[in-house]
Amino acid sequence: xxxAAFWESGVSGPTTFSNGAGDKVRTINKTYADHPWDIAYVxxxxxxxxxxxxxxLTEIGIDNKNPDGxxxxxxxxxGYRPGPFIIACTVWTEEQADALxxxxxxxxxxxxxxxxxxxxAVSVHHPALEWYGIGSAVLxxxxxxRPGRFDGSKVVHFKFLENVPPGKGKRQTKTAGLxxxxxxxxxxxxxxxxxxxxxxxxxRSNLGPGGPLFTPVNGGG
Numbered sequence: 001x002x003x004a005a006f007w008e009s010g011v012s013g014p015t016t017f018s019n020g021a022g023d024k025v026r027t028i029n030k031t032y033a034d035h036p037w038d039i040a041y042v043x044x045x046x047x048x049x050x051x052x053x054x055x056x057l058t059e060i061g062i063d064n065k066n067p068d069g070x071x072x073x074x075x076x077x078x079g080y081r082p083g084p085f086i087i088a089c090t091v092w093t094e095e096q097a098d099a100l101x102x103x104x105x106x107x108x109x110x111x112x113x114x115x116x117x118x119x120x121a122v123s124v125h126h127p128a129l130e131w132y133g134i135g136s137a138v139l140x141x142x143x144x145x146r147p148g149r150f151d152g153s154k155v156v157h158f159k160f161l162e163n164v165p166p167g168k169g170k171r172q173t174k175t176a177g178l179x180x181x182x183x184x185x186x187x188x189x190x191x192x193x194x195x196x197x198x199x200x201x202x203x204r205s206n207l208g209p210g211g212p213l214f215t216p217v218n219g220g221g
Contacts, residue, residue, distance in 0.1 A: 004101060006094045009152030013095045031095045040087045041125040042139075042158060043107050048099040049091035049153075053128040057083035058162070082162035085137070087126065092153040100156065107139055121163040136163040 016027040031048050033039040040051035061078035091097050107122055124137045137160035148155040 043122040048096040054086040056085035087158040
C-alpha cells in the first residue's frame, strides 16, 4: 500500500546543476528517465527510475511427429503462442519509490473469480516490446523489492504474459516442407573480368610436381 517507509538510500531527489551564467545544464536522479529505452509504461502510466525488459519470449506452437520406423519428422506449426516477459524497474530516490508504489497500487490486485482476461489485461509499452508488436499483457506476478545493481537502489520485477486473444478465423496450422535450395555455382563458370586473381594455392597449374611454370625474364619460351 502507499505510504511504505523509504529505505533511506542516501541519494537525494532530482538535482539540477547550473553553469557560471546560471543556465541549467544538467539534472541527475530524475524521477522518470529521458531515454526511451530506460522508461516503460504499464496501464498507460510511466514507471520511474530505470526500466528494462528481461527474459522476453515470443514463439510459435510446434508439433513434432516422428513416424515409427521412418527417418525424419513432420513439423507442424500450430499458431502463435503468447510468451512471458519481465519489466524490471530500478529506483533509488524517495520520489521514484513513491511513483512506483502508486503504479503498483493501481495494477497489482488479487484476481477476481471468473474474471475475463480483458478485465485483468493492461497496456504495456517499451521499445523492446515494440519490436514484436506487444502492447497488451496480463500481470501475473511481482517480486519483492531487492537490492539493485548499484548501492542504494532497489529493483522490482513486473512479470507479464502477453495478451493475444484467440483468433476466430481458420485454424493456423501448417506442416513444414523442404525449402528451396540454391545450387552452388559450378567450377567451370566463367570468372568475371574484374575478379581478383586466383590465389597460388588454388591455381591448379602451380600444383604439379615441378611447381609453377618458369617464365624467362625476356618472356621467351
